[in-house]
Amino acid sequence: MAEDPANLKSENPDSEKQRSWASVPGVSFLLSLFLMFTYDLVIWFFDMVIHTFFRQLTMRGTFNIPKKGAVIFVVAPHHNQFVDPLVLMTSVRKAAGRRVSLLTAAKSYRTWYVGVPARLCSAIPVERAQDLVHAATGKIRVENFGPENENVVIIGEGTRFKSEAMAKGLIGLPRYLGNAQIEEIESDTRLRLRKAFKINFDKPSEKEEEMICLLTEGTDYVVAPHVDNHKVFQNVFDHLNAEKVLGIFPEGGSHDRPNLLPLKPGVAIMALGAVSQSKDPNQVVKIIPVGLNYFHPHKFRSRVVIEFGKPILVTKDDAAKYEKNTRDVVNKLLDLITLRLKEITVNCDDYDTLMTIHAARRLYTSSVRKSIPLPLVVEMSRRILQGYQKYADRPDVQQLKNAVYEYNKKLMILGLHDHQVESLTRSNRLSVLIMFLHRLFLTTLFFLLSLPGVIMFSPVFIVARRISREKQKQALAGSTVKIKAKDVIGTWKILVALVLAPALYIFWAAVATFALVKFGIAGSVPKTLTFLIGYLICVLITYASLRVGEVGMDAYKSLTPLFYSILSAHRDILQIENLKETRRKLAEQVVEFCDRYGPSMFDDFDEFYNKYHGYNEDDDKIRHDTMQTEDISLSRSVSPNSVSLSNLSDIQIFSNAYDGTESGDESSPHSEDRKASEPEATPQPKEEQEAQLRLRKTKHSQVND
Structure with a gap:
């Protein structure tokens, strides 16, 4: 059996050194001062870096950050690799004076450009199985592979499973096509999987067709050892019970998808386990969801909004329930974390839809765009997206989406932005030329x-x-x-x-x-x-x-747009006028969509609408209880067939970024129940709806004038 390298690497060596030095009388205080000084120095430096790279960084909901006590910041989406942690740490330090220790992938922790500042900021390294993947000997195939069979027995040719693989470890296909966990190694050429490779035999995708071919005919393969996370969890428990702050990106590796990756139960167990281990009868761990909303995150001098959501309190009562019924309590907490993250982030099924939603938001806010601060822009995009997702199957909504998409596509062809369309004109060319x-x-x-x-x-x-x-x-x-x-x-x-x-x-x-x-x-x-x-x-x-x-x-x-207005021929002028007319009609349709479906989804629709027309930038408390509590599809529920929660060494802290699982996955055991139980919002009575619509259209046209 191969030795598990994570048994040695999951423990933070710097923490061991700190504890040994802290046992010397008088050294503990000096060590704490030194760590605080180095942390503040590093954060001060990176704060300058962040404000140089980003043109604007806006914080929202900072009143939700506790000034003291154990706190876990759960951050998503992870769209900007090593920049995301810097945005979190600098924002929290500036807003609340708290010092955040991050859970960091051990692979990154071992690099000099991440490891040095990570050590100075007291980061906790976590080994991930996908970072330990390596090629193995021979070829593998699945025994009696087909849709009617279990497909859990792997047959090897020239393989050495006993020396190169290990129980609870991973075995995977080349090019990150997929992996599965090993249940038992029977011999050097035969092993059994805990679950079969995930393949839809009825309607296989191009990737799944390649997987079927490889698993049938035989293929090269890779393996990864089982990572023992018990020591990492204990480090986290000790950290939280010392009333310190922890930051985690539960999606694992960074990505550029428009939706969140599934969350693992590790973050829920950290909070529940810390409270359970604490000897303080009043111990509370506060989980703060943090949403990162970027405007072109990869571009220099772009903008970002970091939003801190409502705290989730984990108390001794929750810990007692956790000890009695681990699975249900972890599931409920994970669902709640997912819900709170969805409240403060913009999540979409695909990129084209997300771009269409942003275009619809620009059409809705065109009259007073310059006066709208970034937090309100993010909130509007979120609400329009939620409205679309709720009523996406309706013909009028689909027609509006397609029309906005085509309009946005036409702007891209012309090299124009939406805000430039109204600047196009055919009158008084002399003044336009000047x-x-x-x-x-x-x-x-x-x-x-x-x-x-x-x-x-x-x-x-x-x-x-x-x-x-x-x-x-x-x-x-x-x-x-x-x-x-x-x-x-x-x-x-x-x-x-x-x-x-x-x-x-x-x-x-x-x-x-x-x-x-x-x-x-x-x-x-x-x-x-x-x-x-x-x-x-x-x-x-x-x-x-x-x-x-x-x-x-x-x-x-x-x-x-000025250049277009000056040099356009008569035919182009007509095209410009048609484009402006299309934009005007689309703006009215988007306003009508928001006014028709908004009140049935959001209790504070009228309050939010008034705030949009007279927004006070000092008011940072826009209500965002905008989600149906049943609409939780991103958390990965802990099913009876999953790893045992009583053994912390088996609990994954980060999502596996290479398992091909996407947040659109409907395989969650509770996904169908949630869909069935999701209440259908009832539109307002037609007369009341039309009256409100006329009133808001009048206000909208007055603002435009």
Whole structure:
């Protein structure tokens, strides 16, 4: 039997050292001070990095963050690899003064660029089975493979199962097509699976057809050892019972899907287990759901909204129920966590639908778009999406979706954005020409002002773009979950910039120092001081160029519709007018959709509508109890056939990013029950509905005027 490397690696070696040093009298206090100082220093540095990469970072619901006590931040979706943890830690430190220790994949923990700051921030490493996958000897096939059989017996040819595989470990197909857990190893050439490879024989996909072919004819394979997570759980229990803060991304690896990956029961067991082990009769662990909503997360100077949801309190009463009925309590808590995450995130079944929802939101808010802050933008997208998902089968809703999709597609072909359509005009070309020349002058001016910084920093942009694209290709090739692997681009742009930017500043400062000394301009100023001043000036030049360039970019983006308006022929003018008319009709239809179905779904629809027309940016308490409590499809329920919850070594903390399971999976044992029990919202009476619709249309047209 192969030795389980996780028995050694799951334990945090830094924690062991800290505990041994802490046993020395007086050292514990000094060690705590040192760890707090290093944490704050690292967070201060990364806060500058985050606010340089993102143009705007908005926090919402910070009043939900507890100022003291044990806290678990459950964060989703994991769309920006190593950037997501930085956004979480800097936001929590700034908003509530709490220090978050993250559960980090051991694979990343062992790299220098993640491991060093992770250690300084007291991260807890977690070994994942998919990170220990390696090729094995021989070929495998499934005995009597077919839809009528169990398909759990694996036959090997030239294999060495007893020495290369292990019970409870994984055996998988090449190219991440799928894997299964090993139940028992009978010989070097025969083993039994706990469950068969997941394949739909009735309507197999292209991937499943390839799996059927490989498992029938024989194929190369990979194995991974069983990971013992018992020590990790104990570390987490001790951490929480010391009234500290924990952060976890329960989806596991990052991804760029428009929906959440299924959640594993590990996060629920952490809270329940910590309270159960605590000797404090009043111990409470608070679970805070955190939603990350990015606007182009892979792009430099994009925007992000981080939203902190309502706390979920895990008390001693819950722990007592957990000890008596583990499965049901874990299921209920996991369902509640999933529900709260869905309340503060935008989740969609596919990318095209998500883009259509965003287009519908822009149509709805077109009249006062500039005055709407980012948190309200996210909330509107979420509500429109929920309304669409609720009534997606209705013909009028499908017709509206298709119309908005075609409109959005036409804008992409023309190279226009929705907010630019209303700027297109055929009247008074002279005034439009003057405006165009003015904007062109501003664009040129700001470009010239930012040019020194662009030239100085251009090597960073070029190298960062090239390396991030290469890493994107590697990540996409190694995952069946990612769509385009855009989730790794932002991380590698930042990592490359952190290495190259200081080197560039040193180079330019050295060149400036050499020139000043050579031509006698520096005078009696020491070379070291001249170099430091030059380094500082280089930093200021690039920062000033960044801010000036943003203003110029805003002016540049307004040139396209003006250019269309000036140079369009008569035929193009008609096309523009048709496009504007299409947009106007679609905007009315979207408003009608929201007004028709909104009141039946959201108790606070009228309050929310009024807030939309007179939003106060200081008011950060928009109600978002917008979900039906039965609509929970992302949590992976703990069924009787799953691993035993009494053995923490078998509990997965992260989702397996390579198992091909998507959040649209309907295999959950409770999914059909939830669908059957989901109440059908009843639309308002027709007369009342039409009266409210006329009133809101009048308000909407007044705002437009």
